[in-house]
Amino acid sequence: MPRCEPLPPAVDTPVDEVVDRMRALDAALPPRDGVAVFNRVYLAVTREVDRYVDTGRFADPCAAITLDVRFARRYLDAVEAALDERRPPACWRPLLQFRRHPGVRPLQFALAGINAHIGHDLALAVVDACRALGCAPAELEDEFDAVGDLLVSLEERIREDLMPGPDLLQIADPLTHLLGSWSLERARDATWTAARTLWALRELPDVAEEFTARLDTAVGFAGRMLLTPLSRPARWG
Template sequence: MVHCEQLTTPVDVVVSRMRALDAALPPRDGVAVFNRVYLMVTEAVDRCVDAGRFADPHAAITLDVRFAERYLAAVEAAEEGRPPACWRPLFQFRRHPGVRPLQFALAGINAHIGHDLALAVVDACRTLGCEPVELEDEFDRVGELLVSLEETIREELMPGPDLLQIADPLTHLLGSWSLERARDATWSAARALWALRRLPDLAEEFTERLDTAVGFAGRMLLTPLPR
């Protein structure tokens, strides 16, 4: 079991910040769409911790909070006009009338899982003084929760029965991205970043390339579609 230091930013603080964003943003805003989804996920993780579903709740909370902080930092950076590359498409297209709510949600999930989660694992390992393998159970449990919620997210944000038609552009777009594959790739990226922690130049280059690649995928997910 991993033993952690006292957290300075508990889950309830990041949840409060996401709720404040939800209250401040217009409902149709693309960032607001993702924020509602992520708020639901974070609250679900919090309930799982309270229910004892994590073998090491302190480690789970640490990972969850470090993860959320990455998203909230991206929001702050966007307000100053310099969001990370992985988040840039969502902030650029957040008000585009040709982008559907489900696309906004998946683009946010892509940025957060594909880039932020790998860095959050490294952040948590440094906070806890542990190796990534010691967080694998918490990582997998959070991933399983995200996958279980993905179906709910898609059902809630689907535009209607036309989605069932194979010719619908959104059907094609959704088939090009997988949360499970993204999660698997993120675990590999986190392990690589941890291995590179004593080679800061290579670690920085790896992080920049990951940021750019995830941003490219996000831009594809936000392709404006005909109604």
């Protein structure tokens, strides 16, 4: 794969663009909106990517930026489509439809966002990045792993910020069972397989389109399950 030229210190990058879009979204949405819940933690992790770029912590910053930005844009484009009353991908529809449901807890909104973003967006972003860089997925595996590690930090941040205290999260609490039904590691593994499959299907556009549509639907179904209301409806502030 052709390597990119090193970036000069403190250069503006496309990561700055997606950070600005996330900030604007954060300012526009009510704090308890389900999309806002996910956006806040994703914004924090994307800022960390920006710091990694500025301090030269990526071996190939251009490849890392290419993947990360294409990944983030898929989320932002989906949300902006919904806000503009256009139809977003199926994987994002449950979160966008249930974002104000009073019986859904903040942790569920965040996990549904991660599910949509990893299960669908990341696979397509790998293919987008490969086309932009003129390489195969195997040549982006290091960058995929780096993004995956940042997503682990995203999940950890979500659990730290949104997990109920031990006195609230009892074994009988339905949220306990919900948390055990979804695995970030399994989602990452499935996404890497999906990305490699889509790349292998690039010469069969009809099959690739069908595979992408079915992936989108399946991830959306999982997201709908993650958003099963668990609490009594309460008034939103």
